Amino acid sequence: MYLQAAGQATHSDIPWEITVPLGIIGALLSIPAWVVFIRGVVHIVNTIRLGQPALPRTNNPGARLANLIKEFLGHTKMAKKPGVAIAHWFVMIGFILGSLVWFEAYIQTFNPEGGWPIISDWAIYHFVDEILGLGTVLGITALIIIRQRIGDKEKKARFYGSNAGAAYFVEAVVLLEGLGMVLVKAGKIATFAKYDGGHVATDFFTMQLAKILPESPLLVSVFALVKLLSGMVWLFIVGQNIKWGVAWHRFMAFFNIFLKRNSDGRNALGEAKPLTSGGRKLTMENADPEEDTIGAGKIEDFTWKGWMDFTSCTECGRCQEQCPAWNTAKPLSPKLLITNLRDHAIDSAPYLQATRANADRGQGMFTQHEGGDTALLDDPAMEAHADLPLLQLVGAGEMGVIDPDVLWSCTNCGACVEQCPVDIEHIDHIVDMRRYQVLVESEFPTELGGLFKNMETKGNPWGQNNNKRSEWIEKAKADGIEVPVFGEDVENFDDTEYLFWVGCAGVYDDNAVKTTRAVAELLYTAGVKFAVLGEGEGCTGDSARRAGNEFLFQMMAEQNIEILDNTFEGVPPKQRKIVVTCAHCFNALRNEYPEMGGNYDVVHHTQLLNKLIREGRLEPVAAPQSGRQVTYHDPCFLGRHNKVFEAPRELIQASGADLHEMPRNRNTGFCCGAGGARMWMEENIGERINLNRTDEALATGAEAIAIGCPFCKTMMTDGVNNRQADIEDKKDRTQVLDISQMFRESILVDGKLPAPKSPEFLAPPERGWVDEEKLAREEAERKAEEEAKKKAEAEKKRKAEEAAKKKAEKEQAAAAGGAAAGAATGAASAPKAPSAPGAPAAPSAPGAPKAPAAPSAPGAPAAGKAPAAPGAPSAPKAPSAPGAPGAPKAPGAPAAPGAPAAGKAPAAPGAPSAPKAPAAPGAPKAPGAPAAPGAPAAGKAPAASGAPKAPSAPGAPAAPGAPKAPGAPAAPAAPKAPAAPKAEETPKDDAAAPVAEAPKDGGPIKLSSTAPGAPGAPGAPGAPVAAPAAAAPAAPKAEPSDSSAEEEAAKAPEAPAAPSAPKAPAAPKAEEAPKDDAAATQSEQPAAEAPKNGGPIKLGAMTPGAPGAPSAPSAPAAAAPAAPASEPAEAERPAEAEQVQQAEPTEDTSDAEAPESAESIESEAPAEEAPSQEESSQETPASPAATTDGGAIKLSQIVPGAPGAPGAPGK
Known part of the structure; x- marks a missing residue:
């Protein structure tokens, strides 16, 4: 039954048996909708959180909130299009406040007469309901019509490229919501008597609509159910499509506006966003390319505010409509740039979330399993695409999200930022991507290379x-x-x-x-x-x-x-x-x-x-500018970026010109095309921007184009010359002038400038100001530097104390090790024979008898340490014997180089050497034989082919004998040293012996680290030297001694040379070395390299395990007496020392100790005249066993356990 004016139904007339099930159906259907929508909200939040930390965005919250309210309620960004702004305002308010009415549908489906307690009976509530319902219907209808009229097919249309399907879906649901609000209210007025037909002040439209509706409580419940479910459908669909910015901007816009870059409400124009990484500003001083994010090279390099920008885009196309690049057929659309970044961000989010989750567990995005690399993602679709190549953020073709031409087409004019209703910061994102391309990838237009x-x-x-x-x-x-x-x-x-x-x-x-x-x-x-x-x-x-x-x-x-x-x-x-x-x-x-x-x-x-002008200091007069038709081009970085619009226009008018504005002016002014470094790049795509702007300026009919920027002046002049190229006389073309030029003409008197006014300040000056902050900063920096200096000095002192403490501990450990080695069993003592003056003696191995040395002629050089016999441990050292002081060299004989001390030699091939051991105490030294008088100092000499060979240890070749030196009695050859028993296996992890230092500037040869237990066998004058004694057995590993301990071990008492020396007794079999010691020598060493340029023979790396071949005597230096034994010996500098293989020392043979040992040994040797390299190269024949061109054998390695090679006496 239809009612004429007002309904008569009461609460008892409600068909509860139908309305209650309707209410239950509505409630049940809304549950999955809310679940899906909430999941979408969580998805968006988690997606935004993937962005990098940003600079503070919550400072000055009061100002931010005030700006939000102003932009929201005032629609200040939308006001540039008034018709659209009004329609959108009602739709927006209808959505926000209409939600209250919408939720009321949960009640109205059960109880069609009901509503919110208390407030539903208020007149103001009825009025708001009326306005919101009607405004929503009318507003969304207007927006649908506008979208249809503009269209999305034409490229210059602002809806081109927008998601039209999503837009129409959202608009349709909004329309249904608005109709539901109106119909529910009209149905209640038509059905229930309590509304008394409505009131003209609060129900002016619905009361008229109620007249055509039946009195039906069930119909009211149905209307309420439609209103409720239409909203639920919206929640369900939108919750699954978080790329639908046209829907999500209803929520995101509030946060994006509140969190905009400038708390005072200014757009993100003017200054570019600072380069940041991890929420801090990057400078040249604090940037770390290995740790910091430089610009945006990947989607995750954008800040969380950037990700929020991407998800907030409404796809309204206002930015696209104003963009100078898009309007001149360039590939850049600010809208499509943001939506492409949004789509890529949302598509990448699951992978990035999985990566971060795995990183927290110590894994990467992919982890290694038995079956290979497996994506740690649950989504089968994502797993199916896991092997596809990753998109580049900036790249050409299908493999790039943003094409390089898109990125470099931007002029930074700011039109997109100015127009955006949700305050997206387009330029900041473009500049960040450019930063990465320039600073990291070095990928930029070639013209910019010249600019930089x-x-x-x-x-x-x-x-x-x-x-x-x-x-x-x-x-x-x-x-x-x-x-x-x-x-x-x-x-x-x-x-x-x-x-x-x-x-x-x-x-x-x-x-x-x-x-x-x-x-x-x-x-x-x-x-x-x-x-x-x-x-x-x-x-x-x-x-x-x-x-x-x-x-x-x-x-x-x-x-x-x-x-x-x-x-x-x-x-x-x-x-x-x-x-x-x-x-x-x-x-x-x-x-x-x-x-x-x-x-x-x-x-x-x-x-x-x-x-x-206002202060009267410049006075325009009647000038040619009077009545002149002028148009003004707003420079983007003066107008839109800095809001300087009025001053140039006032100055034009003050000059007497007639200003004709271009259609696109002030905030909507069109760029000249020179901004964003485009001034320095060629424009090869589409129409040139400056020509587009020039056409607009010329269309005003102006005689001159006024400019306020030199870049704009260049671009507009070029445009005029292009468009008016047919006018030959440039004076007849439209002039492009800076405003100051125009104004200067307006103050000329008879073509000349007026007399200058007396100089004075326009405002009272303040001088003598002191920058307290700068002073405080400098003082803080000074104190910080002093503090850092103090800390550095304290650290240096601490390190020095630690070094001294370590040195003392090593000395104590060395002394303790020597005492322990002295107690070793099985060490047969042998008298220690004196060696030639200055011959460094190596510390003897524990338990090994010291071999007596053969008598040496006065001045014989120090014998070096020879390599150990195959498999034999080190033999004890022999003491030095003094040379005869003052013995003259044979007359007429050219000076020969002094024989260098033999270096450590590696073990023979296949025979591991025993580890280094300290000298065995308690071994009695053999008394030295009296020195042979009158023997000159011995130098280096070649081995004599006719001399008897000295016996060698197994695996080592015998050294050839040396001819007797004229004028000096020959000493009998030293007896052969018995072979040492085979040593047990050396542990593999012992370090190799360090290399002996090469002599410099004719100085003595330094032994970097002497081998314990190696006896130094002195050479006999004029005769081949006996092979050294076999190596003594190695003692258990002991702490290495420092330089002072090695000096004591190296020193030997001086004794006169004896005509002969007894054989050194055989060393007992060495005990098994501990397995954790490093090997003292390498298992295999190359032969000594041949010297070059005819230099003296150098003792190089000998065959591992072989005893050192004795040096043959060389010709003595003419008329040069030997120096006293107390003076340090001076050996010649080897000529062109050849590099030999060096074993790596362990902590037991430290580099710090080796030079000290060498120096202590060097200081023991008597001085000897060092012959020149020329003499040595001419008069010293090559050793057939070691050299090929007369060069000196180098002392490169001293192997622990090798006996010393005896030196040969001079002639």
């Missing part, structure tokens, strides 16, 4: 010399215009108010030099106290930063800040006034330098000139 080089080497993009910055100044002064140069005409800023920052274009671009000259003349005429830096000025680095070369920008900015701070010394920051003509310099000095510590009061020249 010019800025680095010449300090300006033009690559011109700095002295050209003075040319315009000299010309101005020649014309009577005073242009004070700081540092030349002005020494300090006490009597100066403005610094005129000319910029690079203002001196290197001929067209821009006219602007510079015009501004200087106007400042001079107005009596402004200004100065310029001249050649002290440098590029601000704007182009470098916008191109992604952040560190080059920082370098140039730091240089400029240092110069400016010195210039403004004593001037408070608010009075550090700089006037500039370049919009890019203006933006850099004003917005970007403060983050690096450069705080200045920067004004554009149009602003200062306007001020001078």
Whole structure:
């Protein structure tokens, strides 16, 4: 039954048996919808959290909240399109407040008469319900119509590329929601008597609609169920499609607006986002390429705010509609850039989450299993794609998310940021991607390579010399215009108010030099106290930063800040006034330098000139500009980035010109195409941006185009010349002038500048200011340096004390080891025969008898240590025997080089050497035989072929005998030393012996580390020297002795040489060496390399395990007596020492101890005249066993356990 005016139903008329099941159905169906939606919310939150930490975004929360309310309720970003703004406002408010009405459907499905307790009966609630319902229906209908009219097929349409399906789905659900709100209210008025037909003030529309609806409680429940379920369908679908920004922006926009970069509500324009990593700013000083994220090279390199930007995009296309690149057929669309990054981020999120989860468990994204590399992901679809190549963030073709042409088409004009209703920061993301391409990948347009080089080497993009910055100044002064140069005409800023920052274009671009000259003349005429830096000025680095070369920008900015701070010394920051003509310099000095510590009061020249007009210091007169049709192009970095719109226009009007605005002006002004470092790049794709803007300017019919930036002037001049190329006379073409040039013409009197006003300050100056913060900072730095210096000194002292303590502990350990070795059993004592003066003796092995040495002629050189017999442990050392002092050398014989001490030799092939052992104490030394008088000092001599061979240990070749030296009695050959029994296996982990140091500048040969237990057998004069005694058995491993202990072990008592020496007794079999000791020698060593250039023979790395071959006598130096035994010996420097294989020492044979041992041995040797290299090379024949070209055998290694090779006496 239909009612005429108002319903008559009551609570009792409700069909509960139907409405209750409807309510249950609605509640049950809403559960999965809420689950899916909440899961989508969690997904988005976790996805955003994958971004890098960002700089603080919650500072000044009060201002942020106020800005959010202003943008939300005022729709300030949407207001640029008023019709759309009004429709969207109702839809937005309907969504926010209508949610309250929507949730009421849970009640109304069960009880069609019901509603929220208390408030549902309020008149204001009825009014809000009426407005929201009606506004939502009308608003969304208008938006649907607008979308249809604009379309998404044409490339220039702002909806081109947007997800139309998602948009229409969202709009349809919103329409259903609005209709549900209206129909439920109208149905209740038509059904229930309590509403009394509605009230005109609160139900003005629904009460009319109620007249055509039946009285039906069930119908009200059905309307409520439709309202409820339509919303649930929206939640269910949207929760599964987090890429649908057109839906999710309803939630994300609030957070994105609140967390925008600038807490004061300014757009993310002006300064570029600082380069950050891990939430901290990166500079050249603190950046670590191994640890820090430089720019954005991967999707996870963006900050969490970047990820929030991606998920907040509404796909409205306002940015795309205003973008100069997109409007000139370039591939860059700010909208598509963000949506592509969003899609890539969401697709990558599961992989990144798995990677981080595995990293927390110590694994990577993939872990090694028995079956190979397996993706640690649960999603089968993701596992199926795990082997596909990864997309590059910036790359050409299908393998790149963002094409390089897209990235480098951006002019940084800021139109996208200005238009975005949810405050997405497009430029920040573009600059970050450029930073990675430049600083990490070195992938950028080729033209930028020249730009960077010019800025680095010449300090300006033009690559011109700095002295050209003075040319315009000299010309101005020649014309009577005073242009004070700081540092030349002005020494300090006490009597100066403005610094005129000319910029690079203002001196290197001929067209821009006219602007510079015009501004200087106007400042001079107005009596402004200004100065310029001249050649002290440098590029601000704007182009470098916008191109992604952040560190080059920082370098140039730091240089400029240092110069400016010195210039403004004593001037408070608010009075550090700089006037500039370049919009890019203006933006850099004003917005970007403060983050690096450069705080200045920067004004554009149009602003200062306007001020001078208002104060009467510049007075326009009737001029050719009167009535002239002029249009003005807003430079992006002056207008949109810094909101300087009025001053240039006021100055144009003050000049008497008639301003005709272009359709795209002020905040919607179109770029000239030079920003974002595009000034230095060729434009090869689509239409040239400057031509598009020139066409718009020429379409106004203006006679001149006014400009406020030298970059814009260059681009617009080029555009005019291109479009009016058919006009031969350039004077007849449309002029492109800076506003200062136009205004200068308006003040001319009879074609000349008026008389300048007396210079004076425009504002009372403050000088003598002291930067307390700088002083405090410098004081803190000074204290930090002092503290660091103290810590370094303390650390150095601690290390020195630790080193001394270690040395003392080693000395104690060496002494303890020597005492322990003396108690070793099985050591047969043998008398220790004296050796030639200065022959270093190696410490003897425990238990091994010391072999007596054969008598040596006076002056015989020290015998080195010879390698051990195969498998035999080290033999004990022999004491030194003094040479006869004052024995003259044979007359007429050329000087021969002294015989070098034999070095340690490695063990024979296949025979492991015993580990190093300390000298065995208690072995009695054999008394030395009397020295043979009159024997000259022995030098190096070749082995004599006719002398009897000395017996050698197994595996070692016998050394050939040496001929007797004339004029000296030959001593009988030393008896053969019995062979030592075979040593047990040497542990493999012992270190090899260190190499003996090569002698320098004719100095004595140094033995780096002597082998314990190796006896030094002295050579007999004029006869071949007997083979050394076999190696003594090695003692158990003991701590190594330090240099002082080795010196004591190396010293031997001096005794006169004996005509013969007894044989050294055989050494007993060595006990098994401990397995954890390192091998003293390598199992195999190459033969000694042949010397070059005829140099003296050097004792090199001998065959492992073989006894050292005795050195043959050499011719003595003429008329040179031997030095006393107390003086240190001086051996010749080996000629062209050949490098031999070196065994690696262990901790037991440290490098620090070896030189000390060598020095102590060296100090024991008597001095000997070192023959020259020429003499040795000419008169010393080669040893057939060791050399091929007469060179000296090197002392490279001294192997523990090798007996010393006896030295041969001189003639």
